[in-house]
Amino acid sequence: MTKFSDLALDPRVLQAISEAGYETPTPIQAQAIPHALEGKDVLGIAQTGTGKTASFTLPMITLLGKGRARARMPRSLVLAPTRELAAQVAENFDVYAKHTKLTKALLIGGVSFGEQDKLIDRGVDVLIATPGRLLDHFERGKLLLTGVQIMVVDEADRMLDMGFIPDIERIFQLTPFTRQTLFFSATMAPEIERITNTFLHAPARVEVARQATTGENISQRLVTFTPTRKDMAAKQKREVLRAIIAAEGEACTNAILFCNRKTEVDILAKSLKAHGLNAAPIHGDLEQSQRMRTLDGFRDGSIRFLVASDVAARGLDIPAVSHVFNFDVPSHAEDYVHRIGRTGRAGRKGTAYTIATPADEKYLAAIEALVKAPLPRVEMPEGVVLGAAGDEDEPRASSRSGSSRSPRSRGGRDSGRDDRRSAEPRGEAQPRAAAASDEAPAPAPAPRTEPRAEPRRDAPRTDQRSEPRGEGRGSQHRDRRDEPAVVGMGDHVPDFILREFRIPARPGAASETEPGEA
Numbered sequence: 001m002t003k004f005s006d007l008a009l010d011p012r013v014l015q016a017i018s019e020a021g022y023e024t025p026t027p028i029q030a031q032a033i034p035h036a037l038e039g040k041d042v043l044g045i046a047q048t049g050t051g052k053t054a055s056f057t058l059p060m061i062t063l064l065g066k067g068r069a070r071a072r073m074p075r076s077l078v079l080a081p082t083r084e085l086a087a088q089v090a091e092n093f094d095v096y097a098k099h100t101k102l103t104k105a106l107l108i109g110g111v112s113f114g115e116q117d118k119l120i121d122r123g124v125d126v127l128i129a130t131p132g133r134l135l136d137h138f139e140r141g142k143l144l145l146t147g148v149q150i151m152v153v154d155e156a157d158r159m160l161d162m163g164f165i166p167d168i169e170r171i172f173q174l175t176p177f178t179r180q181t182l183f184f185s186a187t188m189a190p191e192i193e194r195i196t197n198t199f200l201h202a203p204a205r206v207e208v209a210r211q212a213t214t215g216e217n218i219s220q221r222l223v224t225f226t227p228t229r230k231d232m233a234a235k236q237k238r239e240v241l242r243a244i245i246a247a248e249g250e251a252c253t254n255a256i257l258f259c260n261r262k263t264e265v266d267i268l269a270k271s272l273k274a275h276g277l278n279a280a281p282i283h284g285d286l287e288q289s290q291r292m293r294t295l296d297g298f299r300d301g302s303i304r305f306l307v308a309s310d311v312a313a314r315g316l317d318i319p320a321v322s323h324v325f326n327f328d329v330p331s332h333a334e335d336y337v338h339r340i341g342r343t344g345r346a347g348r349k350g351t352a353y354t355i356a357t358p359a360d361e362k363y364l365a366a367i368e369a370l371v372k373a374p375l376p377r378v379e380m381p382e383g384v385v386l387g388a389a390g391d392e393d394e395p396r397a398s399s400r401s402g403s404s405r406s407p408r409s410r411g412g413r414d415s416g417r418d419d420r421r422s423a424e425p426r427g428e429a430q431p432r433a434a435a436a437s438d439e440a441p442a443p444a445p446a447p448r449t450e451p452r453a454e455p456r457r458d459a460p461r462t463d464q465r466s467e468p469r470g471e472g473r474g475s476q477h478r479d480r481r482d483e484p485a486v487v488g489m490g491d492h493v494p495d496f497i498l499r500e501f502r503i504p505a506r507p508g509a510a511s512e513t514e515p516g517e518a
């Protein structure tokens with residue numbers, strides 16, 4: 001993988017990048033920067049969120065490092081369609097050029113001409129502008145564009161939508177023919193193609209897959225939880241995942257689940273299968289033929305859950321994927337964009353879940369910086385009982401907690417596991433149990449006469465204990481269920497204790513004696 005240090009950037013730029021916390025160049029950066037540094041024109045087909053701003057800003061700063069600005073003759077020009085985008089480029093520039101002495105001016109509406117004129121008069125290395133405002137300055141005779149060595153057109157397709165193409169053509173004509181042009185657009189509409197054919201010279205064309213960053217058609221959801229034990233984090237994540245899948249129900253027609261490591265891909269696929277879910281793994285260590293079979297199966301719907309590593313899933317084009325699950329938070333922020341872009345394709349709706357623990361905080365922050373929005377947090381589905389199951393990967397926490405808890409384990413101290421389970425509010429387990437029942441293997445047989453959680457939810461505990469437990473008891477015993485439990489007898493209440501003693505009434509005597517008096 002390319003490193004920033006491989007890219008022949010100015011050491012001062014490298015320092016600023018490392019201070020910004022970037023570890024590796026994004027694909028558009030890795031591809032565009034070398035061409036730009038060679039002085040070639042670049043045609044970049046990339047969207048916001050791919051790191052394209054740095055892909056032109058970093059080489060610009062490096063190339064402008066030598067030489068000085070002259071009054072009213074900016075040495076480079078960046079055109080952006082809106083004030084916000086122009087301001088964003090200016091912010092990026094400030095970050096990446098902080099160890100250099102390069103100067104910049106921002107020409108956008110809403111800022112007084114006077115301030116901007118002053119800066120330009122002094123001479124700037126980088127002029128960042130919206131096209132209309134730039135031409136206003138030019139027409140007032142305050143600006144000369146003949147010193148522009150590098151010209152950037154950012155978001156050209158939006159310029160087209162906003163009717164700026166004639167302005168762009170005019171600005172191109174006002175700059176020297178010898179300038180270097182870096183031209184970025186998310187799409188190549190015919191009009192854009194025409195402009196690039198006219199004004200770019202043998203451009204290097206670099207393209208990154210169209211990304212659905214925070215596309216409205218993808219509903220992004222973040223579920224966070226704190227594992228009850230560090231060494232149980234992965235296992236508990238699987239419990240949370242199954243709960244989400246169960247809660248999504250039929251809306252989740254199929255899904256790609258991403259793990260950061262191949263070993264985890266295998267473990268997760270096995271675990272899902274063990275829980276009755278139709279899953280298969282795909283990663284680089286598997287035979288090509290097997291990978292193809294798995295992919296075909298996922299495409300034709302015979303496999304519902306594809307558990308994948310980033311590399312294996314890159315470039316996968318499966319149009320109808322309802323869900324993406326980030327079982328692991330990706331450690332490279334741009335992988336998040338690649339991953340969630342597997343759903344919501346071709347205008348369809350998609351859902352992307354990310355499951356995170358406190359250990360993922362750093363990676364989440366990087367993702368949120370990249371997509372420029374916080375990931376919407378959602379509640380964990382109801383009824384997840386973390387750490388309730390044993391160390392083995394059994395579905396007990398979800399499928400049995402409501403039905404197989406024995407009164408003995410509830411009170412017993414012999415098993416920490418059971419203690420934890422019994423500590424859970426009982427009512428919570430029930431919806432989960434019901435939701436998961438079709439996906440989990442059959443639970444071990446519950447104690448014969450244990451009442452189900454549902455009816456017990458509102459009843460006081462003592463009710464269950466005093467309830468007659470064996471089958472075939474006389475109905476006269478049933479009405480004892482509202483009485484307090486017999487203390488000291490554990491779960492088993494001997495029959496004789498529940499028996500009523502009646503003495504046949506003697507004429508004139510008190511009608512009934514108390515049991516035991518007989």
Ligand code: AMP
Pocket residue numbers: 021022023024025026029047048049050051052053054333369370371372
């Ligand atoms: P852009 O596509 O230029 O709007 O960039 C999107 C976000 O990605 C911005 O918040 C940048 O700060 C961030 N970014 C750019 N390059 C990198 C990189 N190599 N590593 C991590 N984040 C980056």
